Amino acid sequence: MKKWEISVIPGDGIGTEVMPETIRVLDTLAEIHGGLTFNYKEYPWSCEYYLEHGVMMPEDGLKQLAQSDAVFLGAVGNPKLVPDHVSLWGLLVNIRRGFEQVINVRPAKQMKGIASPLVNPNEFDFIVVRENSEGEYSEVGGRIHSGEDEMAIQNAVFTKKGTTRAMEYAFELAKTRSGLVTSATKSNGIVHSMPFWDEVFQETAKQYGDIQTQSIHIDALSAFLVSKPHMLDVIVASNLFGDILTDIGAAIMGSIGIAPAANININGKFPSMFEPVHGSAPDIVGKGIANPIGQIWTGKMMLDHLGEGELGTLLLDSIEEVLQNGVKTPDIGGTASTIEVTNEIIKRLKLRA
Amino acid sequence: MKKWEISVIPGDGIGTEVMPETIRVLDTLAEIHGGLTFNYKEYPWSCEYYLEHGVMMPEDGLKQLAQSDAVFLGAVGNPKLVPDHVSLWGLLVNIRRGFEQVINVRPAKQMKGIASPLVNPNEFDFIVVRENSEGEYSEVGGRIHSGEDEMAIQNAVFTKKGTTRAMEYAFELAKTRSGLVTSATKSNGIVHSMPFWDEVFQETAKQYGDIQTQSIHIDALSAFLVSKPHMLDVIVASNLFGDILTDIGAAIMGSIGIAPAANININGKFPSMFEPVHGSAPDIVGKGIANPIGQIWTGKMMLDHLGEGELGTLLLDSIEEVLQNGVKTPDIGGTASTIEVTNEIIKRLKLRA
Numbered sequence: 001m002k003k004w005e006i007s008v009i010p011g012d013g014i015g016t017e018v019m020p021e022t023i024r025v026l027d028t029l030a031e032i033h034g035g036l037t038f039n040y041k042e043y044p045w046s047c048e049y050y051l052e053h054g055v056m057m058p059e060d061g062l063k064q065l066a067q068s069d070a071v072f073l074g075a076v077g078n079p080k081l082v083p084d085h086v087s088l089w090g091l092l093v094n095i096r097r098g099f100e101q102v103i104n105v106r107p108a109k110q111m112k113g114i115a116s117p118l119v120n121p122n123e124f125d126f127i128v129v130r131e132n133s134e135g136e137y138s139e140v141g142g143r144i145h146s147g148e149d150e151m152a153i154q155n156a157v158f159t160k161k162g163t164t165r166a167m168e169y170a171f172e173l174a175k176t177r178s179g180l181v182t183s184a185t186k187s188n189g190i191v192h193s194m195p196f197w198d199e200v201f202q203e204t205a206k207q208y209g210d211i212q213t214q215s216i217h218i219d220a221l222s223a224f225l226v227s228k229p230h231m232l233d234v235i236v237a238s239n240l241f242g243d244i245l246t247d248i249g250a251a252i253m254g255s256i257g258i259a260p261a262a263n264i265n266i267n268g269k270f271p272s273m274f275e276p277v278h279g280s281a282p283d284i285v286g287k288g289i290a291n292p293i294g295q296i297w298t299g300k301m302m303l304d305h306l307g308e309g310e311l312g313t314l315l316l317d318s319i320e321e322v323l324q325n326g327v328k329t330p331d332i333g334g335t336a337s338t339i340e341v342t343n344e345i346i347k348r349l350k351l352r353a
Numbered sequence: 354m355k356k357w358e359i360s361v362i363p364g365d366g367i368g369t370e371v372m373p374e375t376i377r378v379l380d381t382l383a384e385i386h387g388g389l390t391f392n393y394k395e396y397p398w399s400c401e402y403y404l405e406h407g408v409m410m411p412e413d414g415l416k417q418l419a420q421s422d423a424v425f426l427g428a429v430g431n432p433k434l435v436p437d438h439v440s441l442w443g444l445l446v447n448i449r450r451g452f453e454q455v456i457n458v459r460p461a462k463q464m465k466g467i468a469s470p471l472v473n474p475n476e477f478d479f480i481v482v483r484e485n486s487e488g489e490y491s492e493v494g495g496r497i498h499s500g501e502d503e504m505a506i507q508n509a510v511f512t513k514k515g516t517t518r519a520m521e522y523a524f525e526l527a528k529t530r531s532g533l534v535t536s537a538t539k540s541n542g543i544v545h546s547m548p549f550w551d552e553v554f555q556e557t558a559k560q561y562g563d564i565q566t567q568s569i570h571i572d573a574l575s576a577f578l579v580s581k582p583h584m585l586d587v588i589v590a591s592n593l594f595g596d597i598l599t600d601i602g603a604a605i606m607g608s609i610g611i612a613p614a615a616n617i618n619i620n621g622k623f624p625s626m627f628e629p630v631h632g633s634a635p636d637i638v639g640k641g642i643a644n645p646i647g648q649i650w651t652g653k654m655m656l657d658h659l660g661e662g663e664l665g666t667l668l669l670d671s672i673e674e675v676l677q678n679g680v681k682t683p684d685i686g687g688t689a690s691t692i693e694v695t696n697e698i699i700k701r702l703k704l705r706a
């Protein structure tokens with residue numbers, strides 16, 4: 001009997017609504033598989049936790065998570081209780097960095113059964129490989145205070161090591177797909193970091209002779225995601241550019257509520273973390289209408305990562321079937337609740353098994 | 354007789370194709386008006402010029418332009434001849450900075466007669482006010498060279514002065530429109546410059562009590578431009594964020610070939626510059642099919658700036674009429690040439706006059 005140890009952090013807002021539903025789905029998959037169990041350990045770390053303890057997670061929090069096979073996160077943030085940068089950096093970014101989850105992987109594809117806001121989505125299907133540890137999200141910087149002449153300086157730091165590993169990850173991924181890697185750059189406007197990014201891209205490309213490449217400036221590439229997303233395959237992007245492109249990816253899929261993500265520790269020292277692209281969505285919390293598909297699809301990415309790819313595929317097929325049958329939450333034009341969508345996915349899984 | 358002195362820089366690629374057509378349009382407007390002439394002075398500054406002279410424009414180039422009422426630019430860049438950052442910084446960015454054109458204004462609206470790639474464009478109509486002199490496009494930064502440990506550092510510099518004036522421009526503009534200013538931020542991920550940006554936004558907002566405000570992170574806002582662009586009015590954004598948002602704006606309009614832009618000198622010391630959002634488009638150059646509407650609409654922004662708003666309105670109405678009549682270049686689904694579209698606009702102008 002295989003046993004996967006999963007650290008579960010539902011977090012805030014709709015994170016606490018979609019997480020238990022996704023656990024039901026995972027348990028169904030374990031049942032179908034027969035020779036497999038998930039052992040969950042749940043952590044209450046959240047903004048509520050912060051109010052009680054003054055921190056988003058305990059000091060030895062990373063140590064507590066370190067032994068598990070994966071961290072499964074819902075959503076973080078409740079700006080009414082805790083400023084966003086405190087909650088997000090205290091939990092989400094803290095785990096990304098503490099566990100050296102240097103790559104963020106986010107697929108975007110046209111899903112059967114969901115209306116894309118695009119007239120011609122043309123069955124787009126791409127994956128953004130986002131550098132997840134440095135770049136524009138560096139903490140280096142500060143202020144010069146002098147009244148009218150005040151200024152803020154923010155240093156973006158791009159290391160050869162960090163940039164190269166993101167690109168290598170993208171090229172390896174492209175090998176398993178159609179074989180085109182697009183680099184998101186802005187070297188015509190950002191004159192130090194982005195020419196460096198381009199150089200590392202060209203160097204890395206040399207090691208992958210058969211893989212086609214192109215570099216597109218982030219402004220044009222963002223537009224490209226709207227005009228012809230089907231012409232993209234693997235995109236490699238900096239921390240900030242990846243953040244932007246993946247939200248556009250979610251938008252053209254039809255809802256941020258369905259977009260999945262994985263934060264990958266590539267050296268095997270620490271667990272990877274799986275968290276959907278959406279946030280805690282304070283506006284719809286408590287209504288029971290949060291779309292569980294972002295979290296469930298993220299569960300599929302976790303299964304793939306654990307080597308349970310067959311279960312992952314079964315799960316994604318079932319999700320698409322449910323969508324095509326019209327059992328959908330309001331964000332994608334349906335009237336079903338979080339629980340109803342999940343029930344339907346579980347039913348399909350059992351029928352397919 | 355009013356005389357407007359216009360410095361004309363056709364530049365590279367399709368810039369040299371759409372510029373003469375736009376001049377024909379401007380001359381028609383002068384004729385219609387009766388009491389007005391445009392005096393053009395043309396400058397051959399371009400990548401070809403660079404090959405001959407080793408610079409994109411002469412050392413006293415800014416001085417040559419300084420006496421005119423406006424600079425009218427086509428497009429810059431021919432990567433086969435000159436690296437992009439050399440050509441763009443040598444001409445376009447050089448004029449933006451030399452003439453203290455600290456604000457970049459770019460409207461985006463659903464045009465009658467052009468199919469938006471969005472299923473529900475809902476008659477969106479917004480304007481991006483982009484900080485045009487500093488921020489992420491600072492030249493501060495460099496490299497640390499040490500083999501594997503090489504890194505590039507890019508400093509984004511946000512001054513109180515630069516940030517405030519962009520915001521004030523946005524709020525003043527909002528007064529003349531529906532009265533909503535949206536700030537593009539990313540203070541949950543970029544921890545020095547963007548919280549500063551937010552503070553300046555809040556301070557400026559206090560001086561404009563009746564104007565509604567919201568702050569949206571750039572990732573979510575980029576997605577918003579795809580999912581509900583009609584809910585936006587004036588957006589204020591940093592140099593980089595503005596660059597990205599305006600290309601998405603052009604994409605949802607249906608083509609980058611129609612999007613106009615103005616680089617505004619707000620202290621009146623130097624001329625402002627008017628240049629469409631599109632580039633030199635090496636892929637279609639020489640075919641006679643470049644869309645002239647981006648340049649012509651940019652001409653309308655120049656007219657507005659010169660105080661010839663009535664002519665500007667007449668021009669935009671004529672453009673929409675031509676589009677609705679289906680006389681369109683291939684990028685927006687038509688079969689007409691650059692010249693045919695312009696002829697048709699001129700015909701409509703004369704009929705309306």
Ligand SMILES: CC(C)[C@H](C(=O)O)[C@@H](O)C(=O)O
Pocket residue numbers: 188189219441446596630
């Ligand atoms: C060419 C480049 C430097 C420029 C910019 O980013 O400002 C362009 O993309 C634009 O938007 O005018």
Ligand SMILES: CC(C)[C@H](C(=O)O)[C@@H](O)C(=O)O
Pocket residue numbers: 088093243277541542572
């Ligand atoms: C909350 C924020 C720090 C985060 C990011 O920008 O990384 C989020 O937008 C994401 O994409 O996971």
